[in-house]
Amino acid sequence: MTTTASPLHEPVLAWFETHARSLPWRDDPAPWRVMVSEFMLQQTPVARVRPVFEAWMERWPTPADLAAEPVGEAVRAWGRLGYPRRAQRLHGAAVAIVERHGGEVPPAYEDLIALPGVGDYTGSAIASFAFGARHVVLDTNVRRVFARAVGGRQYPDRSVTAAERQRAATLLPRHDAARWAAATMELGAIVCTASSPACGQCPIDDQCRWRALGCPEHDGPPRKGQAWAGTDRQVRGKLLAVLRASVEPVPKADLDRVWGDADQRERCLDSLIDDALVTPLPDGTFRL
Numbered sequence: 001m002t003t004t005a006s007p008l009h010e011p012v013l014a015w016f017e018t019h020a021r022s023l024p025w026r027d028d029p030a031p032w033r034v035m036v037s038e039f040m041l042q043q044t045p046v047a048r049v050r051p052v053f054e055a056w057m058e059r060w061p062t063p064a065d066l067a068a069e070p071v072g073e074a075v076r077a078w079g080r081l082g083y084p085r086r087a088q089r090l091h092g093a094a095v096a097i098v099e100r101h102g103g104e105v106p107p108a109y110e111d112l113i114a115l116p117g118v119g120d121y122t123g124s125a126i127a128s129f130a131f132g133a134r135h136v137v138l139d140t141n142v143r144r145v146f147a148r149a150v151g152g153r154q155y156p157d158r159s160v161t162a163a164e165r166q167r168a169a170t171l172l173p174r175h176d177a178a179r180w181a182a183a184t185m186e187l188g189a190i191v192c193t194a195s196s197p198a199c200g201q202c203p204i205d206d207q208c209r210w211r212a213l214g215c216p217e218h219d220g221p222p223r224k225g226q227a228w229a230g231t232d233r234q235v236r237g238k239l240l241a242v243l244r245a246s247v248e249p250v251p252k253a254d255l256d257r258v259w260g261d262a263d264q265r266e267r268c269l270d271s272l273i274d275d276a277l278v279t280p281l282p283d284g285t286f287r288l
Helices: 009-019 031-041 046-059 063-067 071-078 085-101 120-131 140-149 162-171 177-190 232-244 252-256 262-274
Strands: none
Touching: 009 177, 031 046, 031 085, 031 120, 046 071, 063 085, 071 085, 071 232, 120 177, 140 162, 140 177, 232 252, 232 262, 252 262
């Protein structure tokens, strides 16, 4: 990994020192707390994550605490964060941590990505934010900052490219790499936002190539928001909401009432069963 000192480093790190938000997983970056936060923050904003995270950590302050409970309890506690398979995978990761690592989140990237639900991004983020390791951490916010400041483009490509990863690696400082990762992530989250960037508040406004080019509009494929109303995701969410609300097994009739389209409802229920998020019982009822 070839690294050169960048004029972006000092202003971004200085800005972060003053403007970093107080976040529970940042104020106390114990490895398990960081890991839980990274699972929860995938495609979910901080405001929605914070209360669920705090309740989760109070109930399950260690991987062993979570591993000792049924996976259905993890899905129930996930609430309305969305993408409930994340809860299932986090529970699986907790079990693996207990079985393979004595109940302690491992510091090595290779061990982290061997855990259920931990890919390159999550493994890099945990290694960086919990252990101070030097890794490229490319979330949506960081990618947008680099696309604009260095690439001169309003938005990055839909998927991470080899060139984009190489650019991020080149920008990674030899020292303070973990703080750089957090700082660029924060800059994208609160200043260099997707729809309303506050360029006047940006510490690298005078170095931003996108600004220098006159802020050209995105010229790639249309950026469409994810549909929700009427989708299988919405139906799955409604079914899970009924199951989360009951500590007792739920009769099929209660599930049938959540959605009028029987074919779609049954397809979604079957998919939840296939994903092991819902368990059908011999008496015809269902539970998490």
